[in-house]
Every structure is written in structure tokens, then in C-alpha cells.
Amino acid sequence: MIGENLPALQVILPLFGAIIAALVRRGDIAWLVTLVTGVATLMVAFALLVKVLAGGPISYEIGDWVPPIGIEYRVDVINAYVLVLVSVIAAVILPYARTSIALEIREERRAWFYTMYLLCLCGLTGITITGDAFNAFVFLEVSSLSTYTMIALGRDRRALIAAYQYLIMGTIGATFYVIGVGLLLVMTGTLNLVDLSTRLVEVESTRTVSAALAFIVVGISLKLALFPLHVWLPNAYAYAPSVATVFLAATATKVAVYLLLRFLFSVFGAHFAFGQLVLTPMLLLLSVAAMFGASIVAAFQNNLKRMLAYSSVAQIGYVTLGIALATATGLTGGIVHLFNHAITKAALFLVLGIVFYCAATVRVEDLAGLGRRLPVTMAGFVVAGLSLIGVPGTAGFISKWYLVAAALEKGWWWLAVLVVASSLIAVIYVGRVVEVLWFRAPTETVAAVRDPPTVMVATAWLMVAATVYFGIDTNLTAGVASLAADSLLQGPQ
Amino acid sequence: MNLVQEILAHYNHWITIFLMVAGLYVVVARGNMVKKLVGLSIFQTSVYLLYLSPGKILGGTPPIIGEGYSGYANPLPHVLILTAIVVGVATLSLGLALVVRINEAYGTIEEDEIFETEEQFQPGEDE
Known part of the structure; x- marks a missing residue:
């Protein structure tokens, strides 16, 4: 029943x-x-x-x-x-x-x-x-x-x-x-x-x-x-x-x-x-514009929430890039990035929620040295940030791997280069935050922040762990995504 | 002559398109938040017409199976638009509720004046 x-x-x-x-x-x-x-x-x-x-x-x-x-x-x-x-x-x-x-x-x-x-x-x-x-x-x-x-x-x-x-x-x-x-x-x-x-x-x-x-x-x-x-x-x-x-x-x-x-x-x-x-060239153009344009804007944001929001626009570009290719590998990449980006961004925003809870601000200049004050929480930010960039061993790598493979399959090596190059901009905006959080001396506001509640840190780390887990075991994500891509490409049933 | 007849024969579509574009123009061109919502409503209303006017057959009968009823008009568009009207009312009321709250918080509902106080929202800043 x-x-x-x-x-x-x-x-x-x-x-x-x-x-x-x-x-x-x-x-x-x-x-x-x-x-x-x-x-x-x-x-x-x-x-x-x-x-x-x-x-x-x-x-x-x-x-x-x-x-x-x-x-x-x-x-x-x-x-x-x-x-x-x-x-x-x-x-x-x-x-x-x-x-x-x-x-x-x-x-x-x-x-x-x-x-x-x-x-x-x-x-x-x-x-x-x-x-x-x-x-x-x-x-x-x-x-x-x-x-x-x-x-x-x-x-x-x-x-x-x-x-x-x-x-x-x-x-x-x-x-x-x-x-x-x-x-x-x-x-x-x-x-x-x-x-x-x-x-x-x-x-x-x-x-x-x-x-x-x-x-x-x-x-x-x-x-x-x-x-x-x-x-x-x-x-x-x-x-x-x-x-x-x-x-x-x-x-x-x-x-x-x-x-x-x-x-x-x-x-x-x-x-x-x-x-x-002519959907392929149009979607490709807009996706690449998103990957670069939004990533560059993200690098100039002071409010961390806005930075991650612009990064979301860029990441959506990777998903639509996979759709624009309209091949089995491309679609698999797009669909698997849907999942991987969802957990990565959830992890990052969860960490920012904790930062806001403890420090009542998410402006990057106010948070200098926060990594030393809240090491466990901010380590989560670093790991999830690596997944956002697409470092091997994290979920973000898997989807970018598929996208690059799909571009090469079509013989579009320039597109593969663009995917990698745009990821480098992510290195800049994630790296800038990591530098401020970990390598600068804590400010007075940061020294005065309260401890984060365990349940919040645990939830954030659960999501961070997921980004690592799905970077290693891809049976569930890439496996189902490729099944889904195949059934989509068969068209109307 | 043919062209004129062609245009006149589809007058319902011309009205739809006029309302659609006029509504969208008001949304883009006006800085007053209530006027923007009025434009949005006109834009949504034009879609009701887009659905309803092809749903009418001249000389059609109600959709009843039986003697004397033939060539009936499809009642589906009307049902759909009833739903769409409800959605439109909900959107408009939520929009107006937000404008009331904005007026309480800022003391104005003109976008230009609000953008002056909140530089994050200035149109050029995003790009």
C-alpha cells in the first residue's frame, strides 16, 4: 500500500x-x-x-x-x-x-x-x-x-x-x-x-x-x-x-x-x-563566460557569502557546459557535478554559518587568523575549498575529470584548457581566504569569538567528509549519473 | 491587403503580445517598486490571454458526450489559467508585503533612493 x-x-x-x-x-x-x-x-x-x-x-x-x-x-x-x-x-x-x-x-x-x-x-x-x-x-x-x-x-x-x-x-x-x-x-x-x-x-x-x-x-x-x-x-x-x-x-x-x-x-x-x-555554441559561450566572469568577480568579494555565491554561478557554468556538449561523458560530468557541487557548496556555506554564529560577521578582513581560533571548523573550509577547486581526492575533481574527458573526446582541447584555467581562478579566491584565515595574526574580534556548538561543527564536517568520500568512491555518484545520462540521450521513450 | 487581413485575423495574439511587452517594459523602466509589481502583473495577465484565446472555438459546444454536442472547445486551458491566476495573486500579494516591509525599513520604495544607501545593490557593482 x-x-x-x-x-x-x-x-x-x-x-x-x-x-x-x-x-x-x-x-x-x-x-x-x-x-x-x-x-x-x-x-x-x-x-x-x-x-x-x-x-x-x-x-x-x-x-x-x-x-x-x-x-x-x-x-x-x-x-x-x-x-x-x-x-x-x-x-x-x-x-x-x-x-x-x-x-x-x-x-x-x-x-x-x-x-x-x-x-x-x-x-x-x-x-x-x-x-x-x-x-x-x-x-x-x-x-x-x-x-x-x-x-x-x-x-x-x-x-x-x-x-x-x-x-x-x-x-x-x-x-x-x-x-x-x-x-x-x-x-x-x-x-x-x-x-x-x-x-x-x-x-x-x-x-x-x-x-x-x-x-x-x-x-x-x-x-x-x-x-x-x-x-x-x-x-x-x-x-x-x-x-x-x-x-x-x-x-x-x-x-x-x-x-x-x-x-x-x-x-x-x-x-x-x-x-x-544552435544550442551547443550558445550554451558553451555562456557557460565559459560564467566559469571565468563569475570566478573573477568572486575573487574580488569581501563578503564571504557573496564570494561563494558568485562561485556558485561559476560552478553552474560547469554543469551547463556538460549539458552543452550533449555527449554521454559530458552529460555524466554535468550531472555528477550537480551532486558534487551541491555537497561542496553545502559544506562551505555550513562553515560560513558557523563563522557567522561565532563571530557575527562574514567579512574577510574581520576574520584574520580565525583558523587558529577555530581550527576544526576552518579546516573543514579548506577541505571543501579544495573540492571547489577540483583537487584530486575530492568530489570536485571527479566532475571536472569527466568534463575534461568529454571535451577531449570531441577533440576540443581548447575547452579542456579553459576548464582547467578557470579552476585556477578558484585557487585564487579560495587561497586568498585561506591565507587571511590561517596565516595572519588573529585580530581582537577574532580572539573574542565564542566556541561553535558541537552539533553545527559535526553537521558541517559530515558534509565535508562527504566531499572527500565521493571523491574516492564514485560508484553512487558517477555510476548513477552515467545511467541517467544514457537514458537522457536515448531521448523520448 | 492580405497582410492587413492576416494581422486583423489574429488580433487576439496582438493584444497578448502588446500586454506582454508593455508589462515587461514597466518592470524594467520603472523605479517605483509598486509600479514594478503592476507591470509584473500585466505581464502575467497577458499569459492568461495566450492560453485562453486558442481554447475557444467559434460555434463550439460544451464538452458533453451526447447528441447535439460536437466540436467542443477544450476546457483544459481555463482550468490551467484558474491555477495561474491563483499563483499570480499569491506572487503579487507577497511582492506587496515585501514592499511594505521595505518601506518600513528604508522609508522609501524608490529603487534609486535605496541604491544610494546600499551600494551593494548598485547595478554596475555586480559586473
């Missing part, structure tokens, strides 16, 4: 959890509700992944309405993988969240934060699991609206401006997406993604379908912060509460990337998107 309804539970659990969290009103109890819901959602996601790996795609009919009339939830290797990623991050950071939120958000608003957290989780899992284009829009807005609220809960008044700007940009992106879906509906009369892919073949050569693809790609690109549509991201990450930043940086853009993959490969098909249209 429960086994059959897993796909629905994946979305309904966080939705109901959110309602309960809103009703209890007390921060601590809401946290407990969130923890229970988060762990349950994680178990469902794991069960789905195991089921899909054993028995192939699962199709679930919502309310027993047969697709394509009814809404279908469809789980295959790639979205089971993304679901596990999202729910792991959501569950693992919760013990950390309690302490951090207690400091950063006022008591009467804490329950609302957890409500928004669960609603955002509901929206993200919904986008990932649904097999219906319009349903994906609704979940996109559920996750976006809750995200704006989470950002606005930041203590700094600039958080309000960041949330407002993100709301404007995010709504334009979602509306572009829905325009594209509308054009597809007019041409095919269906919204079911599988059904769309078969019916699109007949009308593929029309201008309406090309316009639909353009609207959908631009709309989703705004959501995943593809350069130059990333302007909302740095402020949103910098001023949101620390926990919200960790959660968003590790999951929100990744789910948008998944949606893009789904449309480009499963709905339109690689032969159309990359064969008949």
Missing part, C-alpha cells in the same frame, strides 16, 4: 508537514515536525531510487486519472537521483538549522521559517517528480514563493531588497516558462511530458515550437542562474539566513538544471535541441 503510493508521499509529506509547522506556531515544535518530515521524505526518496534502479521507471496516476488526461508522476533514474540529493540535503542540515535559526531569527518567526522550508522542499520535490509540464510550473512557484519568504527572513534589511529583486526576476523566469508551455499546449494539445515528446515529432519544424523551446530555456535559465541571468543570486544568498543559503545553494538551482535537462533531452530530444537548433 505505502510502496505503491511512494511518489505521491514524496510531495505530500512535506506539504502536510508545512501545514502542521504553521499551525503549532512554536519554533521548537515546528523544528521537530520539520525533522520528522525531512527524515521521512528522505526515506521515501531512497526507497524510490532503489525501486527505480531495480525495476525501471515508475508511473503513478494521481487520483487514478489515466495519463495523459490526468497528472502523472514519473520517476526514472535521473529524477530519483535528484530527489535523493534534495532530500538528503534537506534532512542533514536540520540539526544544524535549530541552533543557527535560534540565533538568526526571532522566536515568533521561527515556526514560519520551518513552514517555508518544508513548502520549499515540497515544491522542489514536486518539480522533480512530476511528469506534467504545467504541474511543474505550479511547484516551481510553490518553491519560489517560499524561497522569497525565507530570504526576507534574514536579519539584515538588505535581505528584503534581495528577496524583492529575486521575486521580480523569478516571476519573469517562471512566466517565460509558462509561455513556452502554453505554446506547446497550443501545438500539441497535451501537457504530459511523455505524450508531448511523441506528439512534438510531427510539428517539430514549426516556428512556434522553436519559440516555445526558446521561452522555456530562457525561463529555466533565469531560475538556475545561468550567466548573465544570475544577478538575483549573489544578494539572495548573501543576506538570507545561513540555513536558507545552505539549502538554496545546494538544491534550488540543481532542481532547475534537472528541469532543463528534462525538457532538452526527454521532451524536445537531443537531435532537435542540439541538432537542428
